[in-house]
Amino acid sequence: ADKRAVVAVDLGAESCRVCLLRWTEAGPKVSLVHRFANSPRENDGLRWDLGMIAAGVEDGLRKAAAIATEGIRSVAVDGWAVDYVRIDADGVPLEDPFCYRDERTIAAEVAAHKKIPADRMRELTGIQLIRINTVYQQFADQLAGRKPGVQWLNLPEYFLSRWGGTRVAELTNATHTQMVELHEPEWCLEIFDALGLDVSRALPVVPPGTLLGTMNLPGLEGASLIAPACHDTASAIAGIPAVGNDWAYISSGTWSLVGTLLEQPRNGAAAAAENFTNLGAVGGRTCFHKNVNGMWLLRQCMNEWGSAWEIAELVAAAERAPRADGLLDVDEADLMLAGHMPGRINAQRVRRGLAAMDESAAGAPAMARLIFESLAARYAEVLARIAELSGKELKRLFVVGGASQNEFLNRLTAEATGLQVFRGSAESSTVGNLAVQLAVLDGDRDDSTGAFAEAVSRWAEMLIPAMG
Ligand code: LFR
Numbered sequence: 001a002d003k004r005a006v007v008a009v010d011l012g013a014e015s016c017r018v019c020l021l022r023w024t025e026a027g028p029k030v031s032l033v034h035r036f037a038n039s040p041r042e043n044d045g046l047r048w049d050l051g052m053i054a055a056g057v058e059d060g061l062r063k064a065a066a067i068a069t070e071g072i073r074s075v076a077v078d079g080w081a082v083d084y085v086r087i088d089a090d091g092v093p094l095e096d097p098f099c100y101r102d103e104r105t106i107a108a109e110v111a112a113h114k115k116i117p118a119d120r121m122r123e124l125t126g127i128q129l130i131r132i133n134t135v136y137q138q139f140a141d142q143l144a145g146r147k148p149g150v151q152w153l154n155l156p157e158y159f160l161s162r163w164g165g166t167r168v169a170e171l172t173n174a175t176h177t178q179m180v181e182l183h184e185p186e187w188c189l190e191i192f193d194a195l196g197l198d199v200s201r202a203l204p205v206v207p208p209g210t211l212l213g214t215m216n217l218p219g220l221e222g223a224s225l226i227a228p229a230c231h232d233t234a235s236a237i238a239g240i241p242a243v244g245n246d247w248a249y250i251s252s253g254t255w256s257l258v259g260t261l262l263e264q265p266r267n268g269a270a271a272a273a274e275n276f277t278n279l280g281a282v283g284g285r286t287c288f289h290k291n292v293n294g295m296w297l298l299r300q301c302m303n304e305w306g307s308a309w310e311i312a313e314l315v316a317a318a319e320r321a322p323r324a325d326g327l328l329d330v331d332e333a334d335l336m337l338a339g340h341m342p343g344r345i346n347a348q349r350v351r352r353g354l355a356a357m358d359e360s361a362a363g364a365p366a367m368a369r370l371i372f373e374s375l376a377a378r379y380a381e382v383l384a385r386i387a388e389l390s391g392k393e394l395k396r397l398f399v400v401g402g403a404s405q406n407e408f409l410n411r412l413t414a415e416a417t418g419l420q421v422f423r424g425s426a427e428s429s430t431v432g433n434l435a436v437q438l439a440v441l442d443g444d445r446d447d448s449t450g451a452f453a454e455a456v457s458r459w460a461e462m463l464i465p466a467m468g
Pocket of ligand 1: 080132233253254255291
């Protein structure tokens with residue numbers, strides 16, 4: 001068997017990671033070879049620093065190549081969805097990509113729905129109507145008269161093409177644009193037409209597990225480039241090896257994605273009215289979930305509190321703080337925006353007739369507790385609806401991703417939901433990314449089948465204990 005190493009790149013809104021899978025006598029072993037902080041910055045709008053991300057990832061790839069003297073067999077990239085790179089005819093980015101939190105889409109969303117009603121967009125795509133979706137960003141670019149570029153790619157696919165891969169739109173990521181048909185893996189022409197967007201600038205939609213070519217980066221030449229589930233959430237869910245019909249998930253990081261896997265999308269009146277999403281998942285399945293706010297709330301507060309608190313101490317202090325006197329609506333639009341989060345939280349409290357809290361670092365434990373209790377209550381609400389809409393009798397809840405390490409939040413979640421909570425991998429996106437690669441390298445190429453999903457699941461089960 002081929003015992004060369006396999007590399008997973010995971011792009012996160014807060015941190016980016018390069019991990020290396022090597023084979024030992026005892027089986028696979030995965031180690032983190034490079035990690036660096038990421039965040040959008042104000043630069044003619046809220047944007048990502050693409051050069052910094054590329055330099056960081058490529059540093060990581062070179063480190064991986066230096067460690068893996070046996071050679072690297074393949075590389076795959078997953079990352080947050082919806083944001084994209086517009087490129088010129090030579091594949092060179094026109095500018096730094098916008099961050100989905102940039103406020104330009106507030107007006108674009110309203111304007112877009114004058115051209116195509118929200119209900120119709122929902123009916124066509126089955127996707128949660130949420131301002132961050134690519135479609136509103138593309139429309140905002142157009143309204144602002146930004147040069148369209150010859151093509152655009154979501155970020156993971158951009159990186160794969162940057163190193164020599166075919167330019168594609170991987171399905172799990174493409175669905176989050178809100179520009180793909182619900183029942184066909186194809187761009188939705190009605191939406192492109194209604195908004196005056198040019199479908200010839202979008203790339204062919206391909207399933208997760210597609211081979212895109214070979215790597216041209218010095219030191220890694222010849223490694224296969226694979227599109228995994230390019231959407232980090234779809235990768236994270238692929239990293240949960242659970243079987244059966246009684247489980248739900250929370251992919252817990254900057255966002256909390258609260259949902260369950262379905263064999264078929266559900267876009268009936270209730271799912272639409274309650275704005276659940278039907279995103280692409282590995283093996284032709286559907287991630288049926290809702291974006292709930294997440295560690296964004298806490299991280300944004302921590303930015304204001306300076307270096308006063310480390311996350312672990314803050315969680316411990318929150319656990320000792322008194323119960324909150326009233327819960328936040330964590331999904332209020334204002335709480336999705338960047339900057340002065342303690343003030344935004346207090347503004348909501350005051351609007352709801354509650355007393356303002358201490359916004360300083362001294363008040364951090366109480367505010368953190370409020371955030372955790374409010375998130376847990378929201379998870380419970382959403383999961384109850386998921387059980388109802390999916391017809392599943394939920395018993396187990398798998399929490400994966402960075403914030404799955406927060407045992408206090410897990411306990412609050414167990415109390416609020418009544419479900420048995422299992423902590424999956426903190427690096428579940430990487431588990432899923434590698435599992436898809438291994439399934440493909442093993443010869444399981446037909447993504448549309450349950451067999452592919454099962455192969456991925458078997459690999460995920462083997463990889464979880466192998467994560468360093
Ligand atoms: C999680 C995630 C979510 C997506 C949001 C924006 O990292 O990918 O699934 O809704 O970020 O891309």
